[in-house]
Amino acid sequence: MALPLKYNLRNVLIRWRTTVFTILGIAAVVAVFLVLRGMASGMEHTSGNTGDPRNILVVRNGSQAESGSLVTRDQFRTLQYFEEIARNEKNEPVISAELVMIVSAPRRGAGGEANTLLRGVTPRGMELRPQVTLKEGRWFTPGKREVVVAQRLAARFDGFELGGTIKAGPDRLTVVGHFDATGSAFDSEAWMDADECRSIFDREMYSSLLLRPRDEAALTNLLARIQSDKRLSLRAEREVDYYAKQTLTAKPLKYIASILGVVMSVGAFFAAMNTMYATVAARTREIGTLRVLGFSRFAIVLSFLIEGTFLAMLGGVLGSLLAWSGYAVLSLLGVNFGTLDFQSFAETVFQFRVTPDMMLLGVLLSAVIGFTGSFPPALRAARLPVISALKSL
Template sequence: MLNQIAAIIAMNVKSLPRRANMSVAAVAAIAAVVAVLLGFLAMANGLQQTISGSGSDDFAIILRANSSSELNSTLTKDQQDLIALAPGFARGPGGRPLVSRESYVIVDGIKKSSDTKANIPLRGMSPEGVALRSGVRVTEGRMFEAGLNELVVGAGVLREFAGFEMGKEIRFGRSVWRVVGVFEAPGSVFESELWADIKVVQGQFNRGASVQTMRAKLAVPGDISTPAAYIENEPRLNADIKTERTYFAGQSQGTQQLVTLGWALGIAMALGSLSGALNTMYASVQARTRDIATLRTLGFGGFATFVGTVVESLVLAAIGGLIGGVVAFLFLDGITASTLSGSFTQVVFAFDLSPQLLADSVVLALVIGAVGGIFPAWRASRLPLTAAFGR
């Protein structure tokens, strides 16, 4: 039986060039499905990784109770002072708690790709703020100085937006700021931000002494129970505390919609390409009616004929899947883009084509091939043998 199946598979595959047009059409349709699907999934994957990858268990974020993001949180000066006293935070030299008071405002930038305005987050932070983030590295210039209108620019902002190069002066409303440094925070949302001194931001944007959030280094990584109990039991506080990882995991949930959309579109296109695969395989069986009937007359079994036809369809699908995967990898993997985040600001991320995504999309291609091959294969296995004697 294996000999029969192998022989029929070899014959079917060898005969593909005789049906080049139909075969190429089926391969192209499947390649397009895979490339589009991978585009969506790589985008969602990159965005998800950027947002959720920003989180660490070493740090905690404190927001006003029930705030879904930094933008709609506010903490008054009194609340900030109470939070800074919370137990469970790591202490720096002199016993001072390692906390950063942070203001989060939106400013305009011009996107290089579209020459249109888009929102960029400007974060005012305490001097401790930089140390309360993992993997931040100043790659050019220096950090801002307290009290001055100085900006350090995330590498993502520098890539995607015009006018943020070192030494440039930028006007936000009535205030003028000078870029004094560029920082990298690989794979995190922080690269999409501008950083400045908290007091200057509060002053220039009329925020008074209030901030949006506070950030603290935890004494025990991942353990927020002690400060959470303190916040819960302090009647003057109305705040939530989360680890940074939990906070950003929540922020990344919106990307699931992108994944769902990608799969929905991919499956809709797959149904279209399925009809192409079915047509191709029916045409293939039709073109080889006499060959198939002859083989079966010689004694080859219907099952071997069935398997041979399904495998032919799978081979076409696999070629299409691989081409789609290679195209997506060459043109999409690693390219950067920016999109609106949950805070109505732009988050810069890189498309990320993981091996798992490639495998998933090739599986989809093979499913198209299998379904597209089964019905024509059934027809092939049931062809009347008298067709071998046809005139």
């Protein structure tokens, strides 16, 4: 079937003055949607990017996050001699009992205080997390009240720079190094020696255990063994699974993105419909001519649908590019965002992230807006009586 496609597409481009605002409006809708999704996706990426699939994380039964978990020394002692756990060259079990504390610190610049996550780690724990590498300074020396902070976290808090001090109760911790954790959840943490951490905060118990089973079979075996041992009352999970579930904070953002996306799309739908109606009204005579030239009604409907969709997709592409360039600039500048993580109850640092599939979703959204918005006007165009259409001014 012949379509006057060229006519339609040229119309969008030549009469751009009529449609430019509509296109910009749709672009803004898509951009807002993508920015919100980009925030949520950044948070999810951070938690999904954390951990080693060979590791197991053990927390107390019923606790949702490490910061709210308690593991007794008895439990630790029992667990460390399980034969499924791998041994290093010194024949020590590869298991790390760690303490997670929340320490309140002043934000850099103006703006109050926020919680930060302080982790007491052991040498084993550092080996188990190859994602974390030292960037500046040196690692802490146990017993010297020293702490190493994630580079990205350090940018957000006062006193987290090299040589700065963090106040933890009556004690002061000196920052001796900065580490980088390749965009994982550890980028929101500060690390110090586990036993020192326990003594500073006067804690009997640990928060969690991180361990490495001998092999995949031992891992499945161990998961089942810890789970079924009612005496232990602990919950074991693959480290990656644990972190992948820490997305409670991203959820409301995703909801808001969807709701805003839908509501704003309805607004844009009205605008697109308006534009297309105006387009049809302004080109009544031309449509009549097309009909006389032999284009069928169906062809007219289809061509106007394509015109409307094309118009909206121009906006969609523009909006996606806008969001993407925002992402490009932000990641080039290394800008991080931070918000309260509802699970760990501490600041989580994440990066705004726009991926190609999200951009595709944005363009798809604009296409839907354009298609539905131009449907009634396209029908109207097809139903115009030929003779009076030709006569109209």
